[in-house]
Amino acid sequence: MSEWDKLQETCNSCTRCGLCQGRNNVVFGVGVRDADIMFIGEGPGEQEDLQGEPFVGAAGKLLDDMLSIIGVNRKNCYIANIVKCRPPGNRDPLDDEQAACIPYLRKQVELVKPQIIVCLGRIAAQRIIYPNFRITRDHGTWICRNGTWITAIYHPSALLRDISKRPETFADLLSIEEKLREVHANMQERTP
Numbered sequence: 001m002s003e004w005d006k007l008q009e010t011c012n013s014c015t016r017c018g019l020c021q022g023r024n025n026v027v028f029g030v031g032v033r034d035a036d037i038m039f040i041g042e043g044p045g046e047q048e049d050l051q052g053e054p055f056v057g058a059a060g061k062l063l064d065d066m067l068s069i070i071g072v073n074r075k076n077c078y079i080a081n082i083v084k085c086r087p088p089g090n091r092d093p094l095d096d097e098q099a100a101c102i103p104y105l106r107k108q109v110e111l112v113k114p115q116i117i118v119c120l121g122r123i124a125a126q127r128i129i130y131p132n133f134r135i136t137r138d139h140g141t142w143i144c145r146n147g148t149w150i151t152a153i154y155h156p157s158a159l160l161r162d163i164s165k166r167p168e169t170f171a172d173l174l175s176i177e178e179k180l181r182e183v184h185a186n187m188q189e190r191t192p
């Protein structure tokens with residue numbers, strides 16, 4: 001059995017936190033398993049829980065539109081969440097729920113080995129980048145950790161609620177597109 005299959009099987013039967021009790025599906029992740037770019041959201045909503053796939057509701061449709069601006073789609077990226085089971089009523093995932101689930105995401109990152117990670121919203125940014133990350137202040141900034149470039153943009157749900165944030169997000173998307181160009185150029189340089 002491949003490492004991916006083992007991980008997926010473990011997630012499907014996970015009971016590490018209380019979220020397992022209300023789930024219809026474990027929302028494992030979607031996309032290509034050796035993608036250059038990975039997007040990390042917060043946790044499944046109602047539609048994601050019903051369909052077993054991340055970002056398939058209204059926020060997901062906006063995410064797809066945003067990604068298409070920079071030539072990214074579900075066939076050339078990988079998308080996952082901080083927690084794999086739906087928090088009731090779409091509340092934020094609790095600290096202990098995040099802590100219980102994060103090893104699965106870390107394993108996914110280890111397997112995908114993305115050049116770029118984009119956190120979608122505050123919850124993912126605070127868990128992945130640093131705990132006092134402020135999305136309004138720090139979105140669009142980059143850090144490089146162990147050779148992987150990491151940034152955060154507003155969560156698509158926030159952009160549905162507040163369209164005044166969209167121009168800043170457009171600029172952040174262009175910065176991600178530029179970073180993708182950079183990493184591709186570096187990868188080509190290293191190819192003999």
Ligand code: URA
Nearest residue numbers: 041042043044054055
């Ligand atoms: N919001 C998220 O953070 N993740 C999803 O998968 C859907 C909505």
